[in-house]
Amino acid sequence: MMKKILLSFFFFVVLISVRAEYDSLFSAGTLRMDYYHAGDAQNEYFFFKEFIHEPFWGGSHTQLIDAFEYGNHRVEMTDLATGNLLYSRGYSSLFAEWQTTAESKILQRSFEESVVMPFPKNPVKVRLLSRNRQGEFVLFLEVVARPDDYFIRPAAQLPCEVHQIHGNSDPAHAVDIVVVPDGFTRDEMGFFIEKAADFANHLFRYEPYRSHSDLFNIRVVAAPSAESGVSVPAKGIWPQTAVSSSFYTFDSERYCMTNAHHCLRDLAGLAPYDQIYVLTNTTKYGGGGIFNFYCLSSALNQSSPQIIVHEFGHGFAGLADEYYDSSTSYDSFYNLNIEPWEPNITTLVGFGDKWQSLLDPDTPVPTPDTPDWEGIIGVYEGGGYSAKGIYRPSRDCLMHTFKGEVFCKACQQAIVRMIHIYTD
Numbered sequence: 001m002m003k004k005i006l007l008s009f010f011f012f013v014v015l016i017s018v019r020a021e022y023d024s025l026f027s028a029g030t031l032r033m034d035y036y037h038a039g040d041a042q043n044e045y046f047f048f049k050e051f052i053h054e055p056f057w058g059g060s061h062t063q064l065i066d067a068f069e070y071g072n073h074r075v076e077m078t079d080l081a082t083g084n085l086l087y088s089r090g091y092s093s094l095f096a097e098w099q100t101t102a103e104s105k106i107l108q109r110s111f112e113e114s115v116v117m118p119f120p121k122n123p124v125k126v127r128l129l130s131r132n133r134q135g136e137f138v139l140f141l142e143v144v145a146r147p148d149d150y151f152i153r154p155a156a157q158l159p160c161e162v163h164q165i166h167g168n169s170d171p172a173h174a175v176d177i178v179v180v181p182d183g184f185t186r187d188e189m190g191f192f193i194e195k196a197a198d199f200a201n202h203l204f205r206y207e208p209y210r211s212h213s214d215l216f217n218i219r220v221v222a223a224p225s226a227e228s229g230v231s232v233p234a235k236g237i238w239p240q241t242a243v244s245s246s247f248y249t250f251d252s253e254r255y256c257m258t259n260a261h262h263c264l265r266d267l268a269g270l271a272p273y274d275q276i277y278v279l280t281n282t283t284k285y286g287g288g289g290i291f292n293f294y295c296l297s298s299a300l301n302q303s304s305p306q307i308i309v310h311e312f313g314h315g316f317a318g319l320a321d322e323y324y325d326s327s328t329s330y331d332s333f334y335n336l337n338i339e340p341w342e343p344n345i346t347t348l349v350g351f352g353d354k355w356q357s358l359l360d361p362d363t364p365v366p367t368p369d370t371p372d373w374e375g376i377i378g379v380y381e382g383g384g385y386s387a388k389g390i391y392r393p394s395r396d397c398l399m400h401t402f403k404g405e406v407f408c409k410a411c412q413q414a415i416v417r418m419i420h421i422y423t424d
C-alpha cells in the first residue's frame with residue numbers, strides 16, 4: 001500500500017512539474033500560421049500570409065515534440081533567444097499530392113495551408129520544412145512571431161454554434177475531433193447534427209477506436225452553407241457552400257477535397273481540435289484524408305461508415321493507402337529506394353522499423369498473396385498505388401478494401417500509438 005501511495009505521489013509531482021513547464025512557455029490558445037504552398041513537379045515554395053491567435057489549444061501539454069517524424073512536411077517552433085525546440089509536428093498536404101500528378105509537370109499552382117502550435121509567451125521562430133525525394137527534411141521558410149505583435153490577428157468570431165456530441169475530457173488528454181459541415185443549409189443543420197452523431201457511431205464501430213472511445217472528444221461546428229450539395233465539376237454542379245468541397249480533385253472523380261483551407265481553419269478554430277473532419281451533404285461516393293491536415297467524406301453514401309474510418313486512418317494515424325489496382329491521378333508517388341514514412345507500407349529498405357515485430361518467425365518475406373495466408377500478418381507485395389516494390393501488412397484491411405471491415409494488426413498498432421501521443 002505504501003508503495004502505491006509513493007508511486008501516486010511521484011506521478012502527481014511529475015504532472016504538476018510538466019504543467020508548470022508548459023505554463024511557463026505558453027499562454028492560452030493557438031498560434032496559427034496561414035501561408036501559401038506553391039510550385040510545380042520539381043519546385044516548391046512557401047509564402048507567409050499571416051499569424052492568427054485562436055482561443056483554444058486542443059493538443060497535448062506534454063507531447064510537444066514530434067515522436068514519429070511522419071508526414072511530407074514538418075513545422076518547428078524554436079525559442080528565439082535560446083534556439084531551443086519548443087514544439088514540432090509532421091503533416092502532409094494537398095500540394096505534395098498534386099506534385100505527383102501529370103498536371104504538375106506542365107503547370108505551376110498554389111494551395112492554401114496552415115499550421116498550428118501552442119501560443120508562445122516569448123518570441124519564437126516558426127520553421128517549415130519539406131521532405132525531398134530522398135526522404136530528408138529541407139528548410140523552406142522561417143518566420144519570427146512575437147506574442148505582443150499587433151499584426152497577429154485575433155480569430156474571427158463566426159456566428160456558428162458548437163455542439164459536443166461525444167466525450168467530455170480535458171482537451172490536453174484527449175483526441176479532439178472537430179466536425180465541419182459542407183453543403184448543409186441552415187434548414188439542414190439538424191440533419192447535419194444527426195449525420196455527425198452517425199460519424200461518431202461509425203468511428204467507434206471499429207477497433208481500436210471502439211476500445212479507446214473514452215479518450216476521444218468530438219465537437220461539431222454548425223456552419224450553414226448558402227446552398228445544398230457539393231461541387232461536381234464534370235456535371236457543371238457548383239453550389240455555394242461553407243468550405244467549397246469539390247469532387248474531381250486532381251481530375252479523380254471520387255477524390256473530394258477543398259482548396260479553401262484557410263476558411264476551413266476559421267471554422268475549425270471555433271473549438272479545440274487535433275483533427276478536422278468535413279462531412280459533405282451528398283450521396284456520391286468519395287472523400288479524402290491527409291495526415292494532420294484534414295479529412296473529408298460523403299455523409300450520405302451507403303459506404304460512408306467505411307469511408308469515414310478509412311480517411312481518418314490517413315488523417316489521424318498517417319496510414320497509407322494499401323491498394324494498387326485502382327485508378328489514381330498519381331505518378332511515381334513513392335521513391336522505392338528509400339523507406340516510406342507511413343507505418344503500414346514498406347519498400348523493405350527499413351522494414352525493421354515497421355511491423356516486423358508482429359510477424360511469426362516462420363512467415364516468409366515477401367509473403368505469398370494467396371488464400372492460405374488470409375488473416376495472417378506478413379509482407380504482401382502491392383500497396384501505395386504500386387503493384388511492385390511496395391509491401392503491405394495483410395492481404396486485406398480497411399486501408400486496402402472495405403470487404404473485411406477490419407484494420408489489420410499493424411494498422412491497429414499504429415493507431416493506438418497515435419492515440420497515446422495525444423492522451424498520455
